[in-house]
Amino acid sequence: xxxxxxxxxxxxxxxxxxxxxxxxxxxxxxxFVGSTLDAATIxxxxxxxxxxxxxxxxxxxxxxxxxxxxxxxxxxxxxxNSFVMAVTIAGGKIIISILSAYAVVYxxxxxxxxxxxxxxxxxxxxxxxxxxxxYKIVADLGMLDTYAGLAVPLIASATGTLxxxxxxxxxxxxxxxxxxxxxxxxxxxxxxxxxxxxxTTIAALFVIQFIYGWNQYLWPLLxxxxxxxxxxxxxxxxxxxxxxxxxxWQLAMTTAVLAMLxxxxxxxxxxxxxxxxxxETEK
Amino acid sequence: MAGVTLNTVxxxxxxxxxxxxxxxxxxxxxxxxxxxxxxxxxxxxxxxMVAGLERITSGEIAIGDRIVNEIEPAERDIAMxxxxxxxxxxxxxxxxxxxxxxxRKTPKDEIDRRVREAAKxxxxxxxxDRKPRQLSGGQxxxxxxxxxxxxxxxVFLFDEPLSNLDAKLRVQMRVEIKKLQKAFGITAIYVTHDxxxxxxxxxILVVMNGGEVExxxxxxEIYRHxxxxxxxxxxxxxxxxxxxxxxxxDGHVRAGEAQFRLPPHPFAPGRAVEVGLxxxxxxxxxxxxxxxxxxxxxxELGATQLVYGRLNGAQLIAQVPSGSVAEAGGTLSFGxxxxxxxxxxxxxxxxxx
Numbered sequence: 001x002x003x004x005x006x007x008x009x010x011x012x013x014x015x016x017x018x019x020x021x022x023x024x025x026x027x028x029x030x031x032f033v034g035s036t037l038d039a040a041t042i043x044x045x046x047x048x049x050x051x052x053x054x055x056x057x058x059x060x061x062x063x064x065x066x067x068x069x070x071x072x073x074x075x076x077x078x079x080x081n082s083f084v085m086a087v088t089i090a091g092g093k094i095i096i097s098i099l100s101a102y103a104v105v106y107x108x109x110x111x112x113x114x115x116x117x118x119x120x121x122x123x124x125x126x127x128x129x130x131x132x133x134x135y136k137i138v139a140d141l142g143m144l145d146t147y148a149g150l151a152v153p154l155i156a157s158a159t160g161t162l163x164x165x166x167x168x169x170x171x172x173x174x175x176x177x178x179x180x181x182x183x184x185x186x187x188x189x190x191x192x193x194x195x196x197x198x199x200t201t202i203a204a205l206f207v208i209q210f211i212y213g214w215n216q217y218l219w220p221l222l223x224x225x226x227x228x229x230x231x232x233x234x235x236x237x238x239x240x241x242x243x244x245x246x247x248x249w250q251l252a253m254t255t256a257v258l259a260m261l262x263x264x265x266x267x268x269x270x271x272x273x274x275x276x277x278x279x280e281t282e283k
Numbered sequence: 284m285a286g287v288t289l290n291t292v293x294x295x296x297x298x299x300x301x302x303x304x305x306x307x308x309x310x311x312x313x314x315x316x317x318x319x320x321x322x323x324x325x326x327x328x329x330x331x332m333v334a335g336l337e338r339i340t341s342g343e344i345a346i347g348d349r350i351v352n353e354i355e356p357a358e359r360d361i362a363m364x365x366x367x368x369x370x371x372x373x374x375x376x377x378x379x380x381x382x383x384x385x386x387r388k389t390p391k392d393e394i395d396r397r398v399r400e401a402a403k404x405x406x407x408x409x410x411x412d413r414k415p416r417q418l419s420g421g422q423x424x425x426x427x428x429x430x431x432x433x434x435x436x437x438v439f440l441f442d443e444p445l446s447n448l449d450a451k452l453r454v455q456m457r458v459e460i461k462k463l464q465k466a467f468g469i470t471a472i473y474v475t476h477d478x479x480x481x482x483x484x485x486x487i488l489v490v491m492n493g494g495e496v497e498x499x500x501x502x503x504e505i506y507r508h509x510x511x512x513x514x515x516x517x518x519x520x521x522x523x524x525x526x527x528x529x530x531x532x533d534g535h536v537r538a539g540e541a542q543f544r545l546p547p548h549p550f551a552p553g554r555a556v557e558v559g560l561x562x563x564x565x566x567x568x569x570x571x572x573x574x575x576x577x578x579x580x581x582x583e584l585g586a587t588q589l590v591y592g593r594l595n596g597a598q599l600i601a602q603v604p605s606g607s608v609a610e611a612g613g614t615l616s617f618g619x620x621x622x623x624x625x626x627x628x629x630x631x632x633x634x635x636x
Contacts (some may be wrong), residue, residue, distance in 0.1 A: 016583075112489055170371065172367060173363045174366070174368075175369050175371065176364070176366060176368035177334075177356075177365070177369065178363070178369035178370075178371075178430075179335050179371075180335075180336065180355075180356045180357060181334065181335075181336075181356045181357060181361065181362065181363050181383070182357070182382050182383035182385050182430075183357035183386035183387050184357075184382075188386065192371075192382070193371055196373040197372065197373055216612055267475055
């Protein structure tokens with residue numbers, strides 16, 4: 001039925017989709033073109049849409065030398081910082097939330113639901129809301145300018161716990177009972193059954209939380225002062241100085257392109273797991 | 284090998300709901316015991332208490348000589364087959380069967396030998412590398428059985444294991460389960476709401492209702508001499524007809540147009556009773572205890588046909604050989620042998636004769 005429409009109506013979705021793709025992709029393309037030109041070409045406003053010849057030079061300088069201006073840090077170091085922060089946040093969130101969800105779903109302790117609701121309420125308290133007290137605590141603990149200070153306050157989150165709780169509730173009780181009869185205690189049941197079944201949920205959460213961690217701006221801005229600890233998102237901001245002439249736009253563009261790559265890589269790599277999770281409904 | 288003994292076992296849930304109200308019975312070593320009853324009668328709860336998945340509020344459960352009230356499920360030396368099989372979806376068939384042995388630190392070559400042996404018995408050897416989702420319902424059922432037999436437990440527990448299979452497969456698996464149980468000689472407790480399964484599989488049949496045991500006996504005892512009105516109507520298909528009647532001075536029971544002559548009984552004249560007649564015991568044209576029945580409706584079953592009518596205000600179904608009654612509407616004479624009559628006390632629901 002849908003297939004037998006008039007040619008115009010068959011074309012229409014493609015047109016709409018193409019416009020959407022163009023709107024999203026064009027700025028990315030411009031950034032890429034910018035990262036292949038020299039400073040003068042961008043500065044004099046004659047930037048075209050054809051990639052230039054300075055790509056290798058720009059990427060080399062950005063990754064290993066840094067800009068001549070304010071940051072003076074090679075971007076590779078920033079990427080490493082961002083990567084450590086994003087992986088710590090994503091990994092930490094997964095570990096904490098899968099364990100707390102397991103406790104809330106499978107253990108019957110006093111105030112179990114109270115514990116769950118307390119976790120749930122923190123959804124309403126993201127870092128931005130509690131930024132001052134959080135800063136104070138991190139500063140008092142001497143964690144300024146450390147990876148721990150960057151990542152730990154962002155690890156606590158209700159979203160992961162909620163996601164795992166919902167997933168655990170779909171695992172049939174019979175599986176737990178079968179494990180009990182098969183002689184598997186709570187820890188064995190977690191490791192042998194719950195964890196393998198949660199792989200796709202873990203992958204989904206990892207992607208979301210990695211990107212969340214990678215894109216953090218406000219918190220790293222507050223918590224890091226040393227150049228060696230800054231993340232790539234902060235780095236981009238610092239490269240763009242207000243006096244336009246001083247900004248090395250080609251390097252800022254290169255940094256922007258580089259900043260996009262790890263999240264893209266994570267999505268592409270994890271996509272396989274997603275699809276597998278969708279096709280093979282285990283349980 | 285061990286029998287199972289239940290002694291006034293009770294289960295009260297938080298909030299005061301009594302699921303099992305003081306049940307006692309014993310399953311001898313090697314016997315196949317079926318718990319049957321309508322949903323919510325406490326049969327599954329009872330089974331889960333034997334398994335150790337539910338705590339026992341009061342009373343005692345013993346497996347062999349050992350009271351297992353406070354013993355963990357894994358330590359009870361039982362194996363359970365669940366309604367939805369409860370196979371570990373991420374493990375291969377082999378690992379599913381081996382899992383219980385692995386957790387018990389059985390040596391690897393021993394596990395391998397026993398898994399393959401179990402797979403051979405169940406004819407699932409070619410499936411050992413597959414995942415449960417690649418199996419059909421019947422194959423999953425076999426794997427679940429494999430997981431139970433590989434452990435060589437003292438007791439098999441089955442929680443409505445055939446209810447997810449289609450009718451044909453159910454009959455086939457029914458026979459197979461029974462055969463396996465007999466071959467291993469392992470005591471089995473089997474929960475079902477299907478009375479055909481209950482009748483065909485059990486050595487001991489326990490009929491439950493409302494958290495209590497209505498009757499315990501062999502299938503034929505229960506069929507021939509149901510202890511209560513509930514058992515009478517629950518076991519047998521179509522169910523036993525219950526016709527209200529009144530004791531007469533001459534020892535007969537009058538039920539509307541019918542007069543039933545009874546074996547000797549203790550009832551005083553004028554007493555209200557309920558007369559139970561199994562549809563398959565009612566014979567067309569028999570002179571003993573004959574009564575006329577206006578045929579309201581006919582159901583053809585192939586070998587037999589069901590004749591629907593009314594006697595003394597209650598519905599009566601007679602099962603007669605196919606072709607005996609040509610069409611509905613007429614009035615025919617049916618009869619029943621006196622020793623096939625069941626008399627219940629309407630006040631208590633218990634059997635009188």
